[in-house]
Amino acid sequence: xxxxxxxxxxxxxxxxxxxxxxxxxxxxxxxxxxxxxxxxxxxxxxxxxxxxxxxxxxxxxxxxxxxxxxxxxxxxxxxxxxxxxxxxxxxxxxxxxxxxxxxxxxxxxxxxxx
Amino acid sequence: xxxxxxxxxxxxxxxxxxxxxxxxxxxxxxxxxxxxxxxxxxxxxxxxxxxxxxxxxxxxxxxxxxxxxxxxxxxxxxxxxxxxxxxxxxxxxxxxxxxxxxxxxxxxxxxxxxxxxxxxxxxxxxxxxxxxxxxxxxxxxxxxxxxxxxxxxxxxxxxxxxxxxxxxxxxxxxxxxxxxxxxxxxxxxxxxxxxxxxxxxxxxxxxxxxxxxxxxxxxxxxxxxxxxxxxxxxxxxxxxxxxxxxxxxxxxxxxxxxxxxxxxx
Numbered sequence: 432x433x434x435x436x437x438x439x440x441x442x443x444x445x446x447x448x449x450x451x452x453x454x455x456x457x458x459x460x461x462x463x464x465x466x467x468x469x470x471x472x473x474x475x476x477x478x479x480x481x482x483x484x485x486x487x488x489x490x491x492x493x494x495x496x497x498x499x500x501x502x503x504x505x506x507x508x509x510x511x512x513x514x515x516x517x518x519x520x521x522x523x524x525x526x527x528x529x530x531x532x533x534x535x536x537x538x539x540x541x542x543x544x545x
Numbered sequence: 546x547x548x549x550x551x552x553x554x555x556x557x558x559x560x561x562x563x564x565x566x567x568x569x570x571x572x573x574x575x576x577x578x579x580x581x582x583x584x585x586x587x588x589x590x591x592x593x594x595x596x597x598x599x600x601x602x603x604x605x606x607x608x609x610x611x612x613x614x615x616x617x618x619x620x621x622x623x624x625x626x627x628x629x630x631x632x633x634x635x636x637x638x639x640x641x642x643x644x645x646x647x648x649x650x651x652x653x654x655x656x657x658x659x660x661x662x663x664x665x666x667x668x669x670x671x672x673x674x675x676x677x678x679x680x681x682x683x684x685x686x687x688x689x690x691x692x693x694x695x696x697x698x699x700x701x702x703x704x705x706x707x708x709x710x711x712x713x714x715x716x717x718x719x720x721x722x723x724x725x726x727x728x729x730x731x732x733x734x735x736x737x738x739x740x741x742x743x744x745x746x747x748x749x750x751x752x753x754x755x756x757x758x759x760x761x762x763x764x765x766x767x768x769x770x771x772x773x774x775x776x777x778x779x780x781x782x783x784x785x786x787x788x789x790x791x792x793x794x795x796x797x798x799x800x801x802x803x804x805x806x807x808x809x810x
Binding site for chain 1: 581582583584585586587588589590591592593594595676677678680708709711712713734736737738741770771773
């Protein structure tokens with residue numbers, strides 16, 4: 432259940448970046464290779480934001496596929512299993528291009544009405 | 546499945562909104578952000594604050610001349626038994642500190658007492674319902690109770706858990722994973738983050754191999770697929786087999802850290 436810790440860290444970022452403005456939506460990007468359960472993250476988010484100013488703030492979790500680039504044959508492979516290998520030539524000499532993300536992408540804040 | 550949504554960045558998904566949900570527009574709202582809303586790009590790691598504290602921990606350890614290893618495993622794989630053996634084997638030759646992370650109780654810390662190491666206990670139950678891992682802030686707090694200037698090696702015993710500890714840098718210099726042969730050959734495929742994070746995988750309880758249907762070669766090939774560069778050391782913390790090899794691994798890193806530190810100054 433480190434999703435609870437992750438949500439707390441997301442909330443800390445949101446607090447720092449929102450400048451006190453109401454926050455409508457938050458998008459996080461989670462790579463395929465991270466062991467983060469989206470449902471668990473949503474549940475933690477609802478639990479932590481309940482009865483706070485962020486109670487209506489939506490958390491959107493974008494899943495980022497794991498892609499490796501093969502240094503041997505140049506092919507790109509989108510991984511299903513967490514084995515870092517090229518699907519075309521089976522080489523393990525690959526560079527991870529995406530899939531390790533655990534990133535807060537952006538927040539949507541309501542502008543103050545004058 | 547809930548309602549269909551398409552967002553400004555082109556992503557699409559389905560989810561339900563509660564009836565009192567402030568987000569009123571249903572369906573395609575790829576024109577987002579709507580009027581009156583502005584998008585603040587953050588593009589920062591969720592754990593950036595943890596990582597900042599972890600870097601500060603590492604700096605503090607290096608200033609004290611301490612090399613630290615973060616020891617992780619599932620519950621019952623044998624971390625504490627290995628630590629006990631390690632403290633006995635290293636004896637007075639290496640000055641050791643142990644930072645002991647447990648959700649509750651001081652049982653492990655008590656077990657390691659009287660073997661010459663300075664022990665700092667971090668009970669993670671002070672967190673929200675008991676944290677399942679050590680993070681950099683908890684380790685920072687545990688480090689304040691250790692005389693870093695008088696230590697060479699810090700053994701950080703993480704909370705027994707194969708998932709969460711792997712995601713958190715605590716300021717260690719290397720990650721060790723203790724895996725027991727009673728856990729099954731497929732574990733590297735099921736817990737890839739942990740197995741990939743490890744610099745060394747200590748395969749424990751090998752004294753039980755004659756009594757198990759465990760296929761060691763299959764486990765090693767699964768590990769190789771997930772983490773081709775990990776050092777593998779087979780041990781039995783019960784009989785002491787292989788503990789020398791583990792201690793040699795520790796000593797080699799202590800010497801390398803010493804040399805690196807000498808070349809910096």
